Amino acid sequence: MDADKKHRFRRIIDGPWAIVGVILCAIFFALLAVGRGPDRKTLDAVIPALHAIERSDSALQRDVLQARDGLLNNYDPLVGSVVQLHEMLNRLRSLSTDTDDQQRLAVPLERLSLAIQQSETLVEQFKTTNAILRNSQSIFGKILSDLYKSREAERQNFPAAWDQLSHLMMQFQTYPDVDLSQHISTILQQTSSTNEAIEAKLEALAKHGHMVLATLPVVDDVVVAIQNSEVSARAQDLQNQYLADYSESTVRATWSRLFLGTIAIVLCLYILLLVNRLRLQTNRLARRLDFENTRNEIKTNFDSVSSSDWADAIQRSLRVLARYFDAKRYEMLFFNIETGEIEEKYENIPGDGRSDSLIPEFLADLRRHLANPKRNRFFCRSLQSQGELVFTRDAMSAGAIVQGEISERDAAMVIFEYAESRPKASADEVELMQSAIDALIQSIDRVRKRQERDTLEQRLKHAERLQAVGTLAAGIAHEFNNILGSMLGYGEMALQILRRPSTTRHYVQEIVAAGERARLIIDQILTLSRKRERTSQPFDVVEAVSSILPMLKVSLTDAFQITSRLVDKPAVILGNPIEIQQIVMNLCKNAAEASDETGRIEIEVASLELRSRRLLSHGVLSAGSYIRLAIADNGAGIPEAVLSHIFEPFFTTKSRSGGTGLGLAAVHGNVQALAGHINVESEVGRGTRFDLYFPASLQPAVPLRQFFNDESVPFGNGEIVILLEKEHSLLMIHEEKVAALGYEPVGFSTLAQLLEWLTKSDQQPDLAIIDVASLEESVRLVDLERSLAGLSLLLVKDQYRTGSMSEHNLRRLGALRKPLNSRSLAHAIHQKMAAGDNAQPDQLQATGRYAGKLG
DSSP, X not given: OHHHHHHHHHHHHTSHHHHHHHHHHHHHHHXXXXXXXXXXXXXXXXXXXXXHHHHHHHXXXXXXXXXXXXXXXXXXXXXXXXHHHHHHHHHHHHHHTTSTTXXXXXXXXXXXXXXXXXXXXXXXXXXXXXXXXXXXXXXXXXXXXXXXXSOSGGGTTSOXXXXXXXXXXXXXXXXXXXXXXXXXXXXXXXXXXXXXXXXXXXXXXXXXXXXXXXXXXXXXXXXXXXHTOSHHHHHHHHHHHHHHHHHHHHHHHHHHHHHHHHHHHHHHHHHHHHHXXXXXXXXXXXXXXXXXXXXXXXXXXXXXXOTTOOHHHHHHHHHHHHHHTTOSEEEEEEEETTTOXXXXXXXXXXXXXXXHHHHHHHHHXXXXXXXXXXXXXXXXXXXXXXXXXXXXXXXXXXXXXXXXXXXXXXEEEEEXXXXXXXXXXXXXXXXHHHHHHHHHHHHHHHHHHHHHHHHHHHHHHHHHHHHHHHHHHHHXXXXXXXXXXXXXXXXXXXXXXXXXXXXXXXXXXXXXXXHHHHHHHHHHHHHHHTOOOXXXXXXXXXXXXXXXXXXXXXXXXXXXXXXXXXXXSOOEEEXXXXXXXXXXXXXXXXXXXXXXXXXXXXXXXXXXXXXXXXXETBEEEOSEEEEEEEEEEOSSOOOHHHHTTTXXXXXXXOGGGTOOSOHHHHHHHHHHHTTOEEEEEEETTTEEEXXXXXXXXXXXXXXXXXXXXOXXXXXXXXXXXXXXXXXXXXXXXXXXXXXXXXXXXXXXXXXXXXXXXXHHOOOXXXXXXXXXXXXXXXXXXXXXXXXXXXXXXXXXXXXXXXXTOOHHHHHHTTOEESSOOHHHHHHHHHHHHHHHHTSOGGGGOBSBSSOOSOO
């Protein structure tokens, strides 16, 4: 969403309407620059108002002094000055709303308002106290004048200082003093008369005299406070603040004009830039249109190409790209990221080989960018001419190299060389190169994926045929097992009788050997069906291959040279070393048959660590740790038409010479059983190489001798062994084999006959050998164990007929697989009887002698 908005915004600013908008913006900012500045009219109104406040404050102080001295008949001048102060204050408040710095003027304006209010309060106090003072002074002077005019006899009792009272009062009014006030107050208190009229005047004189003494200091304090009023100082502070703000606004306006003017100039320059960009964009769009035509031409080249041949389409596409980028020479390399090996190369003019040295540099760049999840798939760099001047080397280019990843395994490099050096490619040109190479790689990738899809379809059909053959082989193997059981059984018993060397014994030995070969073929068939029993343990591939090398050299003629390169550290995998040895034997046998009378076979075992997926001839190998077993020969090779069928069962090109078509099919089955992967490379006339990859194991390897522990055959001492086998011929063979091992066999065809014999017979059997395929479907293992409680059981299973028993229970009980071998049968009977001897006596008890019939 953000990318879409950014793209729409980019498209708007690059369009022609952007030029019109920028022109209008330039005009607008120019007009703003012309009209920007503080208001001069406000300044012309504020300064006179502040001067008027100062004048009114000075007039107020003057009128207060005049009123104090009694020079004013009324207080109207005082009231007028206070009214003038308030009017100017209100005017300043209205003017402050028109300024830009209203908030900064609010504090000094409020202080001025408080100072005017304080002066007004003092004036009111002065008016009140001064009126009282003037009234008391007037009455005091009149009474004192009347008393001075009275008869001398009426003033006989006055104190001596009475005559100085008028002078003292005048002195007090001029210079108020506390001692003088107390002295006057004492005179007033000591003055008395016997005349009632005089006494009344004296009381009035004392009253107003004390009033004067008390009021005069108050009036003087009020006058002093009015004289010390802060109105003028606050007005001056306001004026200073306003002038400072005005000066700052003037500076800001000047810079604003410069800034807006500069913006207008820059916008004019930007208009020129937009016009140039519009021209360049038109050129880019024209080149982009040519590029789209080029890319469509590349796609057309690959749309009609077959999945097996795209070299001509690559050459045509490279010629188209060289014409588009005006290059005289082109070269395209496909190489492996892990090894740096060049896999394919296309060019119009043979080069000097410098491109090969560029691959390590690209791989180093790629490894540096692997840790970045947002890394680019492509790297682009310029080619430098050897004769380029030093000071132009960084600006000129003789060609371009575009390198990029195709997949986790492969990468590509495309080189364009120009006829003459030119300026280095711009970012747009680099992007076009990357897009062009990306389009070419995508086209090649589509053809490769189409080829891989065809290959996978063929492999799927091959797998379906293998599955069908495996299912068919399962039924065939069962029938052959029964026949082989009879052949090998009678042959082994005949050899027991014919102990002396004779022609008859030789013939019987050949019969047994032929049966063993037939059993090997059946094992190979079972390998194809993937249902053969196997145990997996960690073992060393080097040890397994080393142990089979002497046998290989003996089995092949001396004309064949076998060389081996085995890793010097353990190469451990999970499985059975017999499978690895069968693989080596089959592949070496095929290599010898494919060669002439002389030849060379190379066997290699190595450890391999894959960091990415690898496409093989027969599958895909995931990243991880592997053990690689490689077998190569210098024989006739395998034709390409035959290569896709070599692992199909019964497919052979040597049917006349006795080929069965099971050797490589068995190799394929063994490799899959070991969770391995196969890669086959062959060239007719030069030889074939098989690379087998097996997952490496970190477990310690089991010594090879534990897989081939050859023990002597244990024999019995006449113990009774009962057998259950529904096929009469196999029952007879099994009885004779058990008898030959020193036991007394008792055979039955059905479970009912066996249970009946157990119930009626007085003999105590030691072991029961039960063929699970001879049991009815309704018989379960728990029923069988309950019916034969106290008796050791040895179960025998057919590979594909297990009755109602599960494979898990049969493996748990150690069931034998048909056909029975005398050695394995002897060991199984011996182990079962040994386990039965160690059982507790109470485990051998049952309800009655045996549990009786099932159900």
